[in-house]
Amino acid sequence: MDFLDALKRPPLVLGVDPRPKLHGREALAHIRRYTLDLMEALAGKLAAVKFQLAFFEALGPKGMELLFELASGARVMGLPVIFDGKRGDVGSTAEAYARTYLEAFPGSALTVNPYLGLDALMPFVEAADRARGALFVLLKTSNPGSGFLQDLPVDGRPLWEYLLEALAALGKAREGSWSRVGGVVGGTYPGAVRRARALAPAFPLLVPGLGAQGGGFFREEGVLNAASRALYYPGGRPDLEAALKAAEAFV
Amino acid sequence: MDFLDALKRPPLVLGVDPRPKLHGREALAHIRRYTLDLMEALAGKLAAVKFQLAFFEALGPKGMELLFELASGARVMGLPVIFDGKRGDVGSTAEAYARTYLEAFPGSALTVNPYLGLDALMPFVEAADRARGALFVLLKTSNPGSGFLQDLPVDGRPLWEYLLEALAALGKAREGSWSRVGGVVGGTYPGAVRRARALAPAFPLLVPGLGAQGGGFFREEGVLNAASRALYYPGGRPDLEAALKAAEAFV
Numbered sequence: 001m002d003f004l005d006a007l008k009r010p011p012l013v014l015g016v017d018p019r020p021k022l023h024g025r026e027a028l029a030h031i032r033r034y035t036l037d038l039m040e041a042l043a044g045k046l047a048a049v050k051f052q053l054a055f056f057e058a059l060g061p062k063g064m065e066l067l068f069e070l071a072s073g074a075r076v077m078g079l080p081v082i083f084d085g086k087r088g089d090v091g092s093t094a095e096a097y098a099r100t101y102l103e104a105f106p107g108s109a110l111t112v113n114p115y116l117g118l119d120a121l122m123p124f125v126e127a128a129d130r131a132r133g134a135l136f137v138l139l140k141t142s143n144p145g146s147g148f149l150q151d152l153p154v155d156g157r158p159l160w161e162y163l164l165e166a167l168a169a170l171g172k173a174r175e176g177s178w179s180r181v182g183g184v185v186g187g188t189y190p191g192a193v194r195r196a197r198a199l200a201p202a203f204p205l206l207v208p209g210l211g212a213q214g215g216g217f218f219r220e221e222g223v224l225n226a227a228s229r230a231l232y233y234p235g236g237r238p239d240l241e242a243a244l245k246a247a248e249a250f251v
Numbered sequence: 252m253d254f255l256d257a258l259k260r261p262p263l264v265l266g267v268d269p270r271p272k273l274h275g276r277e278a279l280a281h282i283r284r285y286t287l288d289l290m291e292a293l294a295g296k297l298a299a300v301k302f303q304l305a306f307f308e309a310l311g312p313k314g315m316e317l318l319f320e321l322a323s324g325a326r327v328m329g330l331p332v333i334f335d336g337k338r339g340d341v342g343s344t345a346e347a348y349a350r351t352y353l354e355a356f357p358g359s360a361l362t363v364n365p366y367l368g369l370d371a372l373m374p375f376v377e378a379a380d381r382a383r384g385a386l387f388v389l390l391k392t393s394n395p396g397s398g399f400l401q402d403l404p405v406d407g408r409p410l411w412e413y414l415l416e417a418l419a420a421l422g423k424a425r426e427g428s429w430s431r432v433g434g435v436v437g438g439t440y441p442g443a444v445r446r447a448r449a450l451a452p453a454f455p456l457l458v459p460g461l462g463a464q465g466g467g468f469f470r471e472e473g474v475l476n477a478a479s480r481a482l483y484y485p486g487g488r489p490d491l492e493a494a495l496k497a498a499e500a501f502v
Contacts, residue, residue, distance in 0.1 A: 017344070054340060054347040061316040068312065086340055088364060089305055090394040093268070096305040113339060115366040115389055119396030138366055143341040145370030148417070152410065154403055163400065 001107030002132040004178045006080040007204055007222055009047040012251055013082065014039065015208065015228030016070065017052040020059065022237050028059065028066055034238045036073050041240055042231075045247045047224050048109070049074045050206075053085040071105055081108040082206065082226075086138060088113035090120050098127035109134040111184055111206070114163055115149075118170060125170065128180045134204060135181050139164055139196060142186025142209040160192070161199060168200040178222060179203050187215020187225065197223065210250065217250055225250070252358030253383040255429045257331040258455055258473055260298040263502055264333065265290065266459065266479030267321065268303040271310065273488050279310065279317055285489045287324050292491055293482075296498045298475050299360070300325045301333040301457075322356055332359040333457065337389060339364035341371050349378035360385040362435055362457070365414055366400075369421060376421065379431045385455060386432050390415055390447060393437025393460040411443070412450060419451040429473060430454050438466020438476065448474065461501065468501055476501070 016035055020027035023034070039049055049070075056067040071081045083101040087110065088094070101110045102124065112124050114137050121137065128135050139160040140150050147158075154162040167181055182204035185193045193207055197220045205223045209215030211230020218225055227250060234242035267286055271278035274285070290300055300321075307318040322332045334352040338361065339345070352361045353375065363375050365388050372388065379386050390411040391401050398409075405413040418432055433455035436444045444458055448471045456474045460466030462481020469476055478501060485493035 052344055052347075054338070054344045054351070057315075058347040058351045061312045061319065064308075064315045065312040086338070086364070087305070089337055090392060093303060093305045096303075096309040100305070100309045113337070113364050113366050115364050115400055116392045116394060117396035117399035117401070119399075120392070120394050141341060141367045141371070143367060143371050145368035148368035148370075149366055149400075149410065149414065150368070152403070152405055152413075159400065159403065162403075166399070 001075065001080065003080050003107050003109050003134040004132075004180070004204075006047045006224065007178055010045050010251055011219070011223055011225055012046055012247060013048050013050050013206070013224045013226035014042055014046050014231050015050045015052060015084070015226045016232055017055045017228045018059070019055070019233075022233060028062055032066060032069065034240075035070050037240055038232070038243055039074055039077055039079060041244055042247050043077050043079055045251060046079060048080040048082050050082040050084050050226050050228075052228065053083060071108070075105065081105060082136070083108060083110045086111050086113045088116050088120060090116060091123070094120055094123040095127075098124050102127040102133045103131045106131040107133055109136060111136045111138065113138050118166060121170070125181060133180065136184045136204070136206040137163075137167055137181065139183040140185045140189055140192040142188045142215065146186065161195065164196060164200055168203065177202070182206060184208065187218070190216060190218070193218055193223065194220070211246070252326065252331065254331050254358050254360050254385040255383075255431070255455075257298045257475065258429055261296050261502055262298055262470070262474060262476055263296055263498060264299050264301050264457070264475045264477035265293055265297050265482050266301045266303060266335070266477045267483055268306045268479045269310070270306070270484075273484060279313055283317055283320065285491070286321050288491055289483070289494055290325055290328055290330060292495055293498050294328050294330055296502060297330060299331040299333050301335050301477050301479075303479065304334060304336040322359070326356065332356060333387070334359060334361045337362050337364045339367050339371060341367060342374070345371055345374040346378075349375050353378040353384045354382045357382040358384055360387060362387045362389065364389050369417060372421070376432060384431065387435045387455070387457040388414075388418055388432065390434040391436045391440055391443040393439045393466065397437065412446065415447060415451055415454075419454065428453070433457060435459065438469070441467060441469070444469055444474065445471070462497070
């Protein structure tokens with residue numbers, strides 16, 4: 001498996017953010033069954049499945065077991081996996097994260113946070129190269145206050161663009177192929193999505209916020225549109241039929 | 252338990268970054284036993300115990316079980332806990348992280364990443380208030396390349412100082428008491444530690460890098476000096492006697 005193959009698939013990403021309260025008794029077993037069924041039903045319509053680590057950590061050790069089980073399940077179906085952990089740390093700690101998510105699941109992607117600097121990203125970049133995976137570095141996030149640091153002016157452009165320029169060099173983009181270093185840009189900022197696409201044409205872009213957060217669908221090449229609540233809990237609850245319809249309506 | 256009581260204790264923090272290769276067969280059972288023994292032996296010399304989440308995640312679901320067991324063990328010994336996860340995300344995802352680490356372990360602290368902005372930090376701030384815990388927001392990290400974003404000039408001061416000023420307002424510091432919002436400043440940048448201490452006198456500061464990363468020991472009020480490898484694996488391996496000596500030498 002090579003994560004870059006995700007870019008040849010339909011540009012929709014299923015975001016899995018499980019909430020046990022919506023799954024009744026035996027919530028974990030129900031989440032397992034529902035997610036496997038949903039991934040299977042939607043597989044042909046998806047670029048990848050994105051697991052939001054926070055919601056699995058919130059389920060305790062059994063939640064992490066479930067996460068790894070569902071990630072393996074996706075891979076068995078041929079679906080690339082994105083671990084949405086927004087991790088970031090120095091040296092050997094970054095290596096530990098890279099081992100856990102990128103190397104243990106070759107061909108997968110991880111979202112990472114750039115605040116610590118480019119040297120702190122290198123263990124992730126190297127692991128993604130070794131394991132034919134990818135990184136999505138937070139650039140411009142979907143929340144209303146994301147501009148506080150991300151839009152600070154740096155030599156006449158917002159900080160996130162300055163960061164993107166530096167990453168584009170780091171990503172060692174080869175002509176005619178996608179970089180293993182990509183970015184996250186919130187769909188709530190359509191101008192930023194288009195700007196990122198123009199500034200770093202070889203960068204895969206993960207664009208969350210489709211549906212629930214009010215983001216639109218982007219058809220630019222290399223853009224993966226992620227819908228979580230709107231696709232995983234259409235109408236506010238687990239519903240396989242409604243999810244299928246929602247996926248068709250998006251694409 | 253109230254995390255702010257950690258500031259009345261000796262200013263040394265034991266960083267727990269377990270590496271299974273150093274623990275032979277039955278590594279997890281050995282890590283459990285060694286860490287409990289070490290915490291017990293050092294308890295009177297410590298402000299808190301800091302668990303590096305990356306190393307527990309790297310151990311798989313059983314690692315998360317071990318993490319929660321050791322965190323409970325520390326609390327039973329009266330030792331405040333810092334979850335070093337450098338988490339950061341938007342809205343309900345930030346809430347999920349806050350529930351898992353701050354609310355499930357009242358009186359504990361979590362390290363968080365500010366790249367997403369102040370609004371994304373609010374669920375953490377509110378959870379820390381409710382659960383009498385604390386946050387340590389990454390300001391200036393210990394790695395050589397931390398300046399890439401953190402030292403960008405913002406109106407004549409480095410970005411991390413601009414961030415600290417905004418956080419100081421957010422932390423609602425009350426006169427004569429410590430704020431529940433604090434910061435992380437790498438001990439490899441002693442000037443930054445002193446500057447942070449001066450700019451935000453009510454902020455607890457977590458200063459990693461003592462020993463192994465070449466950071467020194469800071470005796471300024473409200474500074475918690477964290478040693479990981481140098482205290483958890485003195486001489487490169489688990490060694491209770493050597494750890495006791497190292498703790499005495501530091502303080």
